[in-house]
Amino acid sequence: MNVSNTYPTGPLQALDAAHHMHPFSDMKALNAEGSRIIVKGKGCWLEDSNGKRILDGMAGLWCVNIGHGRPEIAEAVQAQMAELSYYNTFFKTTHPPVIELSRMLAELAPPSFNHVFFTGSGSESNDTMLRMVRTYWKTLEKPEKFVVIARKNAYHGSTMAGASLGGMAPMHAQGGLPIPGIHHIAQPYWFDEGGELSPEEFGLQTARALEQAIDEIGEDNVAAFIAEPVQGAGGVIVPPATYWPEIQRICKERNILLVADEVITGFGRLGRWFGSEYFGIEPDLMPIAKGLSSGYLPIGGVMVGDRVADVIINQTGDFNHGFTYSGHPVACAAAIANLKILRDEKIIERVANDTGPYLQKKWALLANHPLVGEARMVGMMGALELVPAKPERRRFAGEAGKIGTICRDFSFKNGLIMRAVRDSMILSPPLVISHEEIDELIRLATKTLDDTHEELLRQGLMG
Numbered sequence: 001m002n003v004s005n006t007y008p009t010g011p012l013q014a015l016d017a018a019h020h021m022h023p024f025s026d027m028k029a030l031n032a033e034g035s036r037i038i039v040k041g042k043g044c045w046l047e048d049s050n051g052k053r054i055l056d057g058m059a060g061l062w063c064v065n066i067g068h069g070r071p072e073i074a075e076a077v078q079a080q081m082a083e084l085s086y087y088n089t090f091f092k093t094t095h096p097p098v099i100e101l102s103r104m105l106a107e108l109a110p111p112s113f114n115h116v117f118f119t120g121s122g123s124e125s126n127d128t129m130l131r132m133v134r135t136y137w138k139t140l141e142k143p144e145k146f147v148v149i150a151r152k153n154a155y156h157g158s159t160m161a162g163a164s165l166g167g168m169a170p171m172h173a174q175g176g177l178p179i180p181g182i183h184h185i186a187q188p189y190w191f192d193e194g195g196e197l198s199p200e201e202f203g204l205q206t207a208r209a210l211e212q213a214i215d216e217i218g219e220d221n222v223a224a225f226i227a228e229p230v231q232g233a234g235g236v237i238v239p240p241a242t243y244w245p246e247i248q249r250i251c252k253e254r255n256i257l258l259v260a261d262e263v264i265t266g267f268g269r270l271g272r273w274f275g276s277e278y279f280g281i282e283p284d285l286m287p288i289a290k291g292l293s294s295g296y297l298p299i300g301g302v303m304v305g306d307r308v309a310d311v312i313i314n315q316t317g318d319f320n321h322g323f324t325y326s327g328h329p330v331a332c333a334a335a336i337a338n339l340k341i342l343r344d345e346k347i348i349e350r351v352a353n354d355t356g357p358y359l360q361k362k363w364a365l366l367a368n369h370p371l372v373g374e375a376r377m378v379g380m381m382g383a384l385e386l387v388p389a390k391p392e393r394r395r396f397a398g399e400a401g402k403i404g405t406i407c408r409d410f411s412f413k414n415g416l417i418m419r420a421v422r423d424s425m426i427l428s429p430p431l432v433i434s435h436e437e438i439d440e441l442i443r444l445a446t447k448t449l450d451d452t453h454e455e456l457l458r459q460g461l462m463g
């Protein structure tokens with residue numbers, strides 16, 4: 001659809017380059033190229049300032065679970081703005097939207113979760129989590145239980161605590177990170193790091209790295225272990241089936257808290273309300289954000305299980321932590337309307353039983369492409385490992401990410417947003433995607449792989 005060019009792309013790009021600093025970007029290179037300007041969103045589709053329609057295969061940033069542009073959210077937000085546009089939840093006050101959202105979350109979460117602490121983002125949720133687990137052990141007169149074990153190549157946000165808990169080397173390289181009391185262990189990334197082990201053996205081995213770390217640090221010094229049920233930004237890394245049961249066993253035996261970072265996997269991404277339910281994980285805390293409001297307004301939180309909530313509420317005294325926008329009434333109204341849509345339209349059931357399996361089956365067939373070494377997907381989050389030769393799990397020579405970037409650029413050009421993580425292509429579409437849109441997505445992804453393959457052959461990069 002090459003129609004209306006109602007927005008003057010060039011001048012907007014120039015202004016963007018002149019005044020706007022972008023997250024996670026090489027801004028000099030970006031400014032030279034010019035940002036893509038997105039002007040509209042409806043359902044699974046975006047439109048840019050040149051009138052080009054693009055299928056949003058990443059649901060924004062893993063968050064637009066109900067799709068773009070639902071009028072119900074706009075109406076709920078407008079009504080709340082008219083009623084009470086802002087008030088805080090400090091100083092012995094509360095308000096109806098934060099009460100209603102808390103009640104809904106307690107109802108939707110697994111039975112041991114009956115409380116939520118609100119934040120403005122996933123990063124703030126992980127800051128909150130860190131403060132809370134240390135407060136928990138301190139209250140129980142075990143202040144030396146301080147270290148939080150996390151994983152290499154994990155993503156837990158971009159505040160100081162979020163970046164510290166995350167295992168992203170380029171973020172740590174900025175200096176001063178990680179903050180004290182964070183320890184990183186291996187990730188369960190079989191495709192890259194599994195070597196000659198079967199996925200099952202490798203899953204056990206990487207889970208037992210937690211036990212070894214606890215032994216080294218001393219159980220009395222470890223507060224918690226944090227992990228994403230499926231690593232998202234790290235490359236949609238789905239752990240082998242043996243991984244989570246072993247992690248669960250270790251956390252139980254060693255008396256450390258288990259934190260499942262549900263910022264991506266919460267609210268239907270894996271065909272359950274929470275990713276923990278998909279894997280049978282029983283966490284003590286669940287940081288949430290993204291799908292909580294489908295990204296319509298910024299809001300996050302920490303779902304606090306009864307074990308921790310009881311101590312923090314009944315024994316700690318003042319919990320000295322909070323944000324001006326904790327439980328913002330308008331953001332709560334957006335989240336409530338979003339959760340109602342997810343629930344009443346049975347979107348999560350469809351991901352589990354209908355559209356999810358349909359997409360997974362088609363995605364798996366992309367593994368037949370000469371460029372694809374593995375095609376994996378759970379619920380509606382997937383990855384394609386790009387390789388120069390099959391069947392070995394071998395990577396392209398040269399700098400990781402070069403091939404991924406070529407593929408991502410073709411994808412955009414073809415009208416499909418996929419993201420590149422090193423040389424993996426990842427996908428996480430709105431959960432409302434239809435069968436017809438899935439067919440279109442697979443057609444565009446296939447064309448993108450063909451275009452990339454042809455380009456790599458042309459440049460002599462295919463191994």
Ligand SMILES: *Cc1c(COP(=O)(O)O)cnc(C)c1O
Nearest residue numbers: 121122123155156157261263264
């Ligand atoms: C996106 C993300 C975060 C950070 O959320 P922000 O809202 O960007 O601060 C934390 N954890 C996970 C797993 C995420 O994917």
